Amino acid sequence: MTDSVKLVFNPAGSPASARGFSAIGVHAGFRPDPERLDMALVVADEPCAAAATFTTNVFCAAPVRVSREHLDEGAPGQPAYGCARAVVINSGIANAATGERGLEAARETCELVGEAVGCPAAEVLVASTGVIGQHLRLEPFATGVPAALAALAAADGPEARADQGLAAARAIMTTDTRPKHGAVAFSGDGIGYPGATFTVGAMAKGAGMIMPNMATMIAVITTDAPLTPPDLSAALTASVNRSFNKVTVDSDTSTNDTCFALASGAAAPGGPTFTPGTPAFAAFQEALDELACTLARAMAADGEGATRLITVTVRGAATADDADAAARTVANSPLVKTAVYGHDANWGRVAAALGRSGARFSQEDVDIDILGLPVCRAGLVVDFDEDEALRRFEEPEVAIEVDLHAGEESTTMWTCDFSHEYVTINGDYRS
Amino acid sequence: MTDSVKLVFNPAGSPASARGFSAIGVHAGFRPDPERLDMALVVADEPCAAAATFTTNVFCAAPVRVSREHLDEGAPGQPAYGCARAVVINSGIANAATGERGLEAARETCELVGEAVGCPAAEVLVASTGVIGQHLRLEPFATGVPAALAALAAADGPEARADQGLAAARAIMTTDTRPKHGAVAFSGDGIGYPGATFTVGAMAKGAGMIMPNMATMIAVITTDAPLTPPDLSAALTASVNRSFNKVTVDSDTSTNDTCFALASGAAAPGGPTFTPGTPAFAAFQEALDELACTLARAMAADGEGATRLITVTVRGAATADDADAAARTVANSPLVKTAVYGHDANWGRVAAALGRSGARFSQEDVDIDILGLPVCRAGLVVDFDEDEALRRFEEPEVAIEVDLHAGEESTTMWTCDFSHEYVTINGDYRS
Numbered sequence: 001m002t003d004s005v006k007l008v009f010n011p012a013g014s015p016a017s018a019r020g021f022s023a024i025g026v027h028a029g030f031r032p033d034p035e036r037l038d039m040a041l042v043v044a045d046e047p048c049a050a051a052a053t054f055t056t057n058v059f060c061a062a063p064v065r066v067s068r069e070h071l072d073e074g075a076p077g078q079p080a081y082g083c084a085r086a087v088v089i090n091s092g093i094a095n096a097a098t099g100e101r102g103l104e105a106a107r108e109t110c111e112l113v114g115e116a117v118g119c120p121a122a123e124v125l126v127a128s129t130g131v132i133g134q135h136l137r138l139e140p141f142a143t144g145v146p147a148a149l150a151a152l153a154a155a156d157g158p159e160a161r162a163d164q165g166l167a168a169a170r171a172i173m174t175t176d177t178r179p180k181h182g183a184v185a186f187s188g189d190g191i192g193y194p195g196a197t198f199t200v201g202a203m204a205k206g207a208g209m210i211m212p213n214m215a216t217m218i219a220v221i222t223t224d225a226p227l228t229p230p231d232l233s234a235a236l237t238a239s240v241n242r243s244f245n246k247v248t249v250d251s252d253t254s255t256n257d258t259c260f261a262l263a264s265g266a267a268a269p270g271g272p273t274f275t276p277g278t279p280a281f282a283a284f285q286e287a288l289d290e291l292a293c294t295l296a297r298a299m300a301a302d303g304e305g306a307t308r309l310i311t312v313t314v315r316g317a318a319t320a321d322d323a324d325a326a327a328r329t330v331a332n333s334p335l336v337k338t339a340v341y342g343h344d345a346n347w348g349r350v351a352a353a354l355g356r357s358g359a360r361f362s363q364e365d366v367d368i369d370i371l372g373l374p375v376c377r378a379g380l381v382v383d384f385d386e387d388e389a390l391r392r393f394e395e396p397e398v399a400i401e402v403d404l405h406a407g408e409e410s411t412t413m414w415t416c417d418f419s420h421e422y423v424t425i426n427g428d429y430r431s
Numbered sequence: 432m433t434d435s436v437k438l439v440f441n442p443a444g445s446p447a448s449a450r451g452f453s454a455i456g457v458h459a460g461f462r463p464d465p466e467r468l469d470m471a472l473v474v475a476d477e478p479c480a481a482a483a484t485f486t487t488n489v490f491c492a493a494p495v496r497v498s499r500e501h502l503d504e505g506a507p508g509q510p511a512y513g514c515a516r517a518v519v520i521n522s523g524i525a526n527a528a529t530g531e532r533g534l535e536a537a538r539e540t541c542e543l544v545g546e547a548v549g550c551p552a553a554e555v556l557v558a559s560t561g562v563i564g565q566h567l568r569l570e571p572f573a574t575g576v577p578a579a580l581a582a583l584a585a586a587d588g589p590e591a592r593a594d595q596g597l598a599a600a601r602a603i604m605t606t607d608t609r610p611k612h613g614a615v616a617f618s619g620d621g622i623g624y625p626g627a628t629f630t631v632g633a634m635a636k637g638a639g640m641i642m643p644n645m646a647t648m649i650a651v652i653t654t655d656a657p658l659t660p661p662d663l664s665a666a667l668t669a670s671v672n673r674s675f676n677k678v679t680v681d682s683d684t685s686t687n688d689t690c691f692a693l694a695s696g697a698a699a700p701g702g703p704t705f706t707p708g709t710p711a712f713a714a715f716q717e718a719l720d721e722l723a724c725t726l727a728r729a730m731a732a733d734g735e736g737a738t739r740l741i742t743v744t745v746r747g748a749a750t751a752d753d754a755d756a757a758a759r760t761v762a763n764s765p766l767v768k769t770a771v772y773g774h775d776a777n778w779g780r781v782a783a784a785l786g787r788s789g790a791r792f793s794q795e796d797v798d799i800d801i802l803g804l805p806v807c808r809a810g811l812v813v814d815f816d817e818d819e820a821l822r823r824f825e826e827p828e829v830a831i832e833v834d835l836h837a838g839e840e841s842t843t844m845w846t847c848d849f850s851h852e853y854v855t856i857n858g859d860y861r862s
Contacts, residue, residue, distance in 0.1 A: 056787070057783060057786035057787045058785070058786040058787075058790075058792060058793075058794055059782045059783055059785065059786030059794045059797075059810070060786070060794075096779070097779065097782055097794070097807070097810055097811060097812060098811070098812075099795070099809075099810065099811050131779070132779030132782065132783070133778070133779050133807075133811075133812035134812070255779075255782070255783055255786060334765060334849075334853075338853070338854050341854065347564070348527070348528065348562070348563030348564055348686075351490045351528060351563070351686070352488060352490055352563070352686055354489070354490065355488035355489040355490030355491070355686065356487070356488045356489075359489075361489060362489075363489055363490045363491075363528070364530070366490075376528070376564075378530075379490070379528055379530065380528060380529070380530050380564075381528060381529075381564035381565070418765075418854060419854060420851050420854050420855070422765075422769070422854070423769050423772065423849060423850060423851050423853070423854055424851070
């Protein structure tokens, strides 16, 4: 991006932060606890550009199929984009492994939201997160959607609207211990839109890519920048590949993973759209990347039972695929993750994971740092200060840095440690 | 194999069970505890056919490289075979990530054993298991090897020799809670060797493919059947692919994984070798498979902190690779493994793992049984008796059976559950 563009991060932001959008979370009744929000609605003032990335899991859930249809997607795993007016998300039930009846429920949800909002069902995107194999009831939508729209209409001023946006972020939580949301703003000065300020807002849920049973990572991103659906899709795909796709808690890709992006253009009405190759598009991409990476890190840090965020950086890989394979194998290694939990700078486990990752390198070339301490040079052990390592393990983030010295490619993955609590949560989840 | 051949399994067998071989374990001094056996020696009366499979980990250990050289192997991952007289294995130190000095130590170990046994160093195979990144001392070999040979020479009768074989199995243990060994015998009647009885004996260590830091799966198989080195290699590779390569505890392939096979021919001296395509070779292959699968299951069941052996069977896969990918992804899923630990017949986690495995199938076709109970049919939930499931979880072995209905291929993988104890062992290992 150009040096003159400055990004301003707002940790209290949400999908409601971008002009042209409202967002709210309500208790609709998917969950028994009346205090627990369980339905989020994001509504655009006008039909707007929309794009999405979806899980590649063969066992994809009904809402994934229906949202794909609504975005005219071709094959699974391909970019999906089109036009949308609203996004509805329930938590508690994943509507996965529910067959034809599940597809019907997802379609009826879109009908119901379309009627209430005043748009075709095809302009409604839907996502679900929760238990697999249970059927979704429509009654909570029938009461929850009108209640949500009434509350949005009654919102009095920007503060109330901001609070509603934060409620949306809470409504999509499952095993998350914290809501995940934010916004990034950048000025149009210097990128061809003088006087304008553009905002990207987002919410996400997911304690890592972690619980297929609680059906997993969902994000909604809004922006008031003007983009065409294919350009929005290109930016989203690039950003997701650098952020959410670099998070792994237990090597899982769930049945329901979904990331939606909507662009209203409301910050520059009538202005030209941001086009790839322009400073404006570069600024938008950077804002989107920053927001998505922030939320991705928050997911990894909120991994079930996590006590530490682990950042695995691999440099010097021969190809981008090698970098990804090496970093992903280290980040997914239960032995690396339990070592971090035990505050053990155990580079042998990192080396063994690298060695079986499929990445090409020579063991004689490998350097490994843990927590900033060189622990392996040229494939050989380096004496390091174990006491200093133990001190550094007190930090909430543990950096594992690898240089394969096999090329120029690099990447970063985020994960968390494996704790007793992880076993407790996942061993006792349904009981 | 022909119906007339009967396999007889001997749980008290070891590499010493096959004629023409002696085996023993001693305390040589790699470990501080004088009560703990830490060096195993297997010696053939004469130079004999030898074959091996080794880890494909790029960070392979020095003894792997040296044993490969001694078996004239081409590329890593390719079959290795040749002639050998002795196998020496130490536990406590893996001699991995030790550079040139490590290679030198492994070569000197072979020199030392060769001199003591009376054979060229190139006829000695070497393996190590233990901590990565520490250098191997030669002094324990210098005293341990002569002591082992003296004890073998002093052995008085078959019982003493059998006990020595069992000591060898104990000497290679690291985090194993139980020694792993056995033998299978079959008669030569009906397969062209009337009056002869052939034996395949083995020992193995490895609590699953589990601790790179403790450097991992090692097996030594002996037989008194007559085979040429390439035929022995072919049988060994086939058998390892059906057994040890189907065990996964935490998705790891260690730096030191090694499986040696030696064939003396002593049960049919002067007779023709077993040739692929003959009943004799088929009988040998079946005996080898049974022994290797028994030891592989024992490894999975002895996974660190394991409370249950998990057997994952995938049927109806389009290809053998699809079957392997599907079964392996389920067996490696921390969510599946924690669910079994929690006695939860959570088929949603199995489905999600299948869906991301890369195997080709339609979710509408998938059937899943857990512990013999149908829990998913045609991709949809099946009501099952949760109390009955809880009762069945009391068994030591948990069967997860999948039919993808996408073809004719099938496979079985073995793993174990993920327990609090696993986290404790691996989180606290070095401290």
